[in-house]
Amino acid sequence: MKNLIKESVSSLEGYTPGEQPGSKNVIKLNTNENPYPPVPALSDGLSNFDISELRKYPNPVSSKLRNEIADYYNLEVDNVFIGNGSDEILALCTRAFVEDNGSVGYFEPSYSLYPVLTAIRDVEQRPVSLNENFTWVMPENFEASLFYLANPNAPTGMCFDKNQIIEFCGSFPGVVLIDEAYADFASYNCIDLLSKFDNVVICRTFSKSFSLAGIRLGYMLGNEKLISAMIAIKDSYNVNALTQELGYLAFKNIDYMKANVEKIKATRAVLSQELSQLGFEVCKSETNFVWTKSLKVPAKKLYEQLKAKGIFVRYFNDDLIKDYLRITVGTPEEIQRFLEELRVLLKT
Amino acid sequence: MKNLIKESVSSLEGYTPGEQPGSKNVIKLNTNENPYPPVPALSDGLSNFDISELRKYPNPVSSKLRNEIADYYNLEVDNVFIGNGSDEILALCTRAFVEDNGSVGYFEPSYSLYPVLTAIRDVEQRPVSLNENFTWVMPENFEASLFYLANPNAPTGMCFDKNQIIEFCGSFPGVVLIDEAYADFASYNCIDLLSKFDNVVICRTFSKSFSLAGIRLGYMLGNEKLISAMIAIKDSYNVNALTQELGYLAFKNIDYMKANVEKIKATRAVLSQELSQLGFEVCKSETNFVWTKSLKVPAKKLYEQLKAKGIFVRYFNDDLIKDYLRITVGTPEEIQRFLEELRVLLKT
Numbered sequence: 001m002k003n004l005i006k007e008s009v010s011s012l013e014g015y016t017p018g019e020q021p022g023s024k025n026v027i028k029l030n031t032n033e034n035p036y037p038p039v040p041a042l043s044d045g046l047s048n049f050d051i052s053e054l055r056k057y058p059n060p061v062s063s064k065l066r067n068e069i070a071d072y073y074n075l076e077v078d079n080v081f082i083g084n085g086s087d088e089i090l091a092l093c094t095r096a097f098v099e100d101n102g103s104v105g106y107f108e109p110s111y112s113l114y115p116v117l118t119a120i121r122d123v124e125q126r127p128v129s130l131n132e133n134f135t136w137v138m139p140e141n142f143e144a145s146l147f148y149l150a151n152p153n154a155p156t157g158m159c160f161d162k163n164q165i166i167e168f169c170g171s172f173p174g175v176v177l178i179d180e181a182y183a184d185f186a187s188y189n190c191i192d193l194l195s196k197f198d199n200v201v202i203c204r205t206f207s208k209s210f211s212l213a214g215i216r217l218g219y220m221l222g223n224e225k226l227i228s229a230m231i232a233i234k235d236s237y238n239v240n241a242l243t244q245e246l247g248y249l250a251f252k253n254i255d256y257m258k259a260n261v262e263k264i265k266a267t268r269a270v271l272s273q274e275l276s277q278l279g280f281e282v283c284k285s286e287t288n289f290v291w292t293k294s295l296k297v298p299a300k301k302l303y304e305q306l307k308a309k310g311i312f313v314r315y316f317n318d319d320l321i322k323d324y325l326r327i328t329v330g331t332p333e334e335i336q337r338f339l340e341e342l343r344v345l346l347k348t
Numbered sequence: 349m350k351n352l353i354k355e356s357v358s359s360l361e362g363y364t365p366g367e368q369p370g371s372k373n374v375i376k377l378n379t380n381e382n383p384y385p386p387v388p389a390l391s392d393g394l395s396n397f398d399i400s401e402l403r404k405y406p407n408p409v410s411s412k413l414r415n416e417i418a419d420y421y422n423l424e425v426d427n428v429f430i431g432n433g434s435d436e437i438l439a440l441c442t443r444a445f446v447e448d449n450g451s452v453g454y455f456e457p458s459y460s461l462y463p464v465l466t467a468i469r470d471v472e473q474r475p476v477s478l479n480e481n482f483t484w485v486m487p488e489n490f491e492a493s494l495f496y497l498a499n500p501n502a503p504t505g506m507c508f509d510k511n512q513i514i515e516f517c518g519s520f521p522g523v524v525l526i527d528e529a530y531a532d533f534a535s536y537n538c539i540d541l542l543s544k545f546d547n548v549v550i551c552r553t554f555s556k557s558f559s560l561a562g563i564r565l566g567y568m569l570g571n572e573k574l575i576s577a578m579i580a581i582k583d584s585y586n587v588n589a590l591t592q593e594l595g596y597l598a599f600k601n602i603d604y605m606k607a608n609v610e611k612i613k614a615t616r617a618v619l620s621q622e623l624s625q626l627g628f629e630v631c632k633s634e635t636n637f638v639w640t641k642s643l644k645v646p647a648k649k650l651y652e653q654l655k656a657k658g659i660f661v662r663y664f665n666d667d668l669i670k671d672y673l674r675i676t677v678g679t680p681e682e683i684q685r686f687l688e689e690l691r692v693l694l695k696t
Contacts (some may be wrong), residue, residue, distance in 0.1 A: 004523050004547055005577045009444050012580045020405065028404075037400035046394045046590075052385035054562035054594075056376075057368065057555070084432055087583040096357050100448050100470070113584070120581045122448070175352050199352055207405070214402035214589035229353045232360045233468045235435040236461065241562035242590050246402075 008122040016112070018314055027337060029328040030312040032154075032182075032289050034211035036263065036331075038246075039256040045249045049242065058241040061231060065248045069219055072251070073191060078224035081231065082247075084238045086181060086205040086218030087113070089230070093146055093201070094121035096229040097175040102145035107136060109155060109321050111179065114148040129320075134158055134283070143173055150179040152186050155316065155326045157285040159186055169197045175226065178202045182287035184209035184261050185268075191221070198223045208288055210250050210257050215243045264288050268329045274339050275327075278346060289314075289328045299325050302345060309341050356470040364460070366662055375685060377676040378660040380502075380530075380637050382559035384611070384679075386594075387604040393597045397590065406589040409579060413596045417567055420599070421539060426572035429579065430595075432586045434529060434553040434566030435461070437578070441494055441549070442469035444577040445523040450493035455484060457503060457669050459527065462496040477668075482506055482631070491521055498527040500534050503664065503674040505633040507534055517545045523574065526550045530635035532557035532609050533616075539569070546571045556636055558598045558605050563591045612636050616677045622687050623675075626694060637662075637676045645694065647673050653693050659686055 018031035062082035070077045083089035094117050098104060103124035106114035110130075118125045126144045130136050134156040149168075152159045169176050180202055183189040193200050201222030207213035217239065220230065239247075250257065271290050272282045281293035294302055303315035303325060314326040329335065366379035410430035418425045431437035442465050446452060451472035454462035458478075466473045474492045478484050482504040497516075500507045517524050528550055531537040541548050549570030555561035565587065568578065587595075598605065619638050620630045629641035642650055651663035651673060662674040677683065 004445060004574065006444060006447055006450075009577050009581055020407070031405060033405065034403050036403070038402055040399075042399045042402070046397055046399065049394055051388075051390045051394065054386055054390070055382050055384070055559035057379060057381065057561045058564070059368070084588075085583060085585060087585060091583055095468070096354060097352060099354055102354075120443070211403035213405040213585075216406070216585055216588040226352065229357050233357055235433060235439055237433060237435060237561075237564055240432075240564040240588065240591055243588055 006122075008119070012119055013116075019312060021312060023310075026310040026312060027330065027334045028312050029330050029334065029338060030314040030326075032208060032287070032328045033213055034208060034260065034264070034288065035329070035334060036211055036260045038211040039250055039253040041249050041253055042246050045246055046242075049245065054241060056241075058237050058239065058244060060237050062239045062244045062247075065244055065251065068248060068251050072254075073221060075194070075221060076224065078227060079194070079221055081220040081222075081227045082239055082244075083218045083220065083234075084243075085207065085216035086179070086203050087216075088234070088238060089203050089218050089220045090114075090148070090177070090179070091117050091120070092230050092234060093175065093177055094118065094123070095233055097226070098123050098145040103143075105142065105144035105147040107149070107153065109134075109316075109318070110148065111150050111154045111181075112316070135160065136164070138168065145174045147172060147174060147176050148179060149176055150181065151190065152182045152286040154182065154287065155289070155291055155314070155321065155324070156283055157182075157287040157289055157291045157326075158283050159188065159286045162188060162190070165190060166193065166196075169193060169200050172199065174199065176200050181205045181208055184257070185265065185288050186286035194221055194223075201226055206247055206250060209261050211260065212246070212250060215246050217243050217247045264329050267332050267335055270332070271327065271329060271335050271339070278342065289326050291324055291326055293323050294325060297346065299323050302342070305345050306338075306341060311338055311341055313338075354470075356467070360467055361464075367660060369660060371658075374658040374660060375678065375682045376660050377678050377682065377686060378662040378674075380556060380635070380676045381561055382556060382608065382612070382636065383677070383682060384559055384608045386559040387598055387601040389597050389601055390594050393594055394590075397593065402589060404589075406585050406587065406592060408585050410587045410592045410595075413592055413599065416596060416599050420602075421569060423542070423569060424572065426575060427542070427569055429568040429570075429575045430587055430592075431566045431568065431582075432591075433555065433564035434527070434551050435564075436582070436586060437551050437566050437568045438462075438496070438525070438527070439465050439468070440578050440582060441523065441525055442466065442471070443581055445574070446471050446493040451491075452494045452496065453490065453492035454496040455498075455501065457482075457664075457666070458496065458498050459502045459529075460664070478504075483508065484512070486516065493522045495520060495522060495524050496527060497524055498529065499538065500530045500634040502530065502635065503637070503639055503662070503669070503672070504631055505530075505635040505637055505639045505674075506631050507536065507634045510536060510538070513538060514541065514544075517541060517548050520547065522547065524548050529553045529556055532605070533613060533636050534634035542569055542571075549574055554595055554598060557609050559608065560594065560598060563594050565591050565595045612677050615680050615683055618680070619675065619677060619683050619687070626687075626690065637674050639672055639674055641671050642673060647671050650690070650693060654686075654689060657689050659689055661686075
């Protein structure tokens with residue numbers, strides 16, 4: 001049997017998504033989902049959707065949404081790629097921009113999917129360790145075919161220095177994918193780099209700020225030749241008709257998303273401050289989660305104790321970051337409940 | 349710029365999907381879409397769907413639907429893979445079962461996506477030409493890592509001899525993917541081969557018989573080790589929440605699909621008979637389309653003349669099959685209209 005399966009696939013260790021507990025009676029602060037529902041217009045969008053349209057193939061390049069996004073950013077349609085979640089986009093990049101003998105770079109720690117995608121593509125992994133402040137010093141003459149640069153970074157929640165990003169993009173010989181999954185929650189983004197660098201692409205998702213992880217929708221902005229390469233290798237109809245329509249409605253109502261982002265930023269400020277007062281080291285979050293170092297009680301123990309109370313936060317079983325917890329910014333009520341339980345646990 | 353893009357990708361010739369005319373005022377018999385809407389229960393499914401659920405990630409392996417399909421076929425859940433359309437499944441197979449120095453076999457003519465997927469995977473293409481009756485004689489000692497075997501075949505619409513398929517599966521050293529996209533319209537299928545051969549997987553789609561091309565949903569049945577390899581390399585959340593739910597509802601209402609299939613088979617019989625009487629050579633269709641050779645007027649000319657009348661059929665600009673047209677079985681009214689126009693064109 002084994003010889004029917006590609007050797008590198010047989011030995012893969014897959015990506016571990018955050019737990020999705022079956023019970024609804026829990027507080028989920030572990031997968032960076034948005035605590036607020038998506039824009040109400042989507043309800044009407046679903047009710048009014050003519051199901052007889054579903055018998056037909058969807059638009060292969062999500063034209064309506066693609067046009068809308070291009071207009072919003074003052075780009076041409078050819079500078080926009082629409083994907084089945086940014087997951088699909090990140091994976092396609094390994095196949096569009098990396099030769100079989102090529103390599104993929106990324107920071108450690110960063111989004112844990114990057115090494116998995118590189119292993120799936122079966123090319124050389126070139127991780128670059130961040131220093132203890134989670135900033136970087138690039139090794140001399142560092143090269144790769146593709147570099148995944150999450151900004152803000154996950155799981156740290158911090159933005160890198162923009163000038164350092166600009167310098168890196170200018171000197172790096174391959175494609176730099178700036179993963180802006182959390183950029184709507186941040187103090188700046190890198191959209192302006194698109195006009196400066198042909199080798200820079202930017203990836204965005206509807207999963208976080210738009211509260212639409214369930215529909216699987218992401219987009220990439222970049223040079224038309226890079227976009228064209230992505231289109232050439234994607235599945236013929238990668239994004240279904242309903243996702244195209246709901247994504248379009250959500251993007252048309254972008255102010256609703258922005259209002260939710262402001263609410264989350266306010267709750268984030270409370271959570272960060274309270275954690276500091278409880279003696280945690282708290283990184284400056286530019287995302288919808290807080291990355292915090294537990295100085296008194298081991299992070300793993302807190303994670304387990306919270307889980308026993310029905311509160312899920314994210315703990316990474318990884319030496320580099322084993323003292324940290326990643327806590328998604330929920331509703332104010334969820335965060336209060338979390339803080340109450342945490343205070344009890346810290347006293348016992 | 350070019351050296352940022354993988355060389356094999358730069359030189360790709362993509363898949364050409366059938367035309368999707370913008371106007372609604374046409375008769376579309378060119379993309380094998382089902383002329384009937386999907387089961388009405390889907391309307392309620394959409395209206396009742398709680399959009400706040402969309403803020404969460406979907407189930408990563410489409411568990412509810414996967415269980416339902418496993419039960420239906422008396423298989424274990426581990427024998428079922430759910431994909432973002434069978435497109436995704438066909439593409440994943442090239443990455444799960446083919447080494448970088450491996451190869452992919454398929455018939456010619458067959459589904460024109462197979463060589464495209466092989467080119468995207470950048471491995472050796474091993475096409476096997478069908479003879480003029482569209483049946484096969486396999487070359488001596490034929491080998492490949494993966495073989496795409498569409499049965500019924502497209503664009504011919506015919507089933508191969510089942511004993512020949514069984515013999516091939518028993519002797520072929522790689523994975524045989526039997527693409528049963530059209531099996532619901534056929535006189536037999538190959539599900540029973542799953543219990544005989546570890547190297548056989550079967551791919552099905554919701555696009556044709558279930559009238560759901562728009563939601564992107566397909567599934568694969570096979571040995572749990574092969575399924576497990578597919579899961580290891582798929583995008584983390586490959587199928588969105590709405591597609592999972594609508595697919596589940598459609599599968600639960602499978603009798604509705606079967607009734608539509610019977611209607612289409614009745615119309616197919618009329619279409620086949622009328623074409624024969626008009627002097628066309630008509631292959632015995634086991635699908636929702638008819639493959640027919642134009643003996644009097646060049647196929648390309650008919651295709652263009654019909655298009656000018658607002659009737660789209662599929663013509664392949666390929667020497668091997670340039671005398672044929674592929675005509676999707678529409679509603680009885682659409683087929684009557686098509687036949688009327690055809691009679692006029694043949695007289696002029």
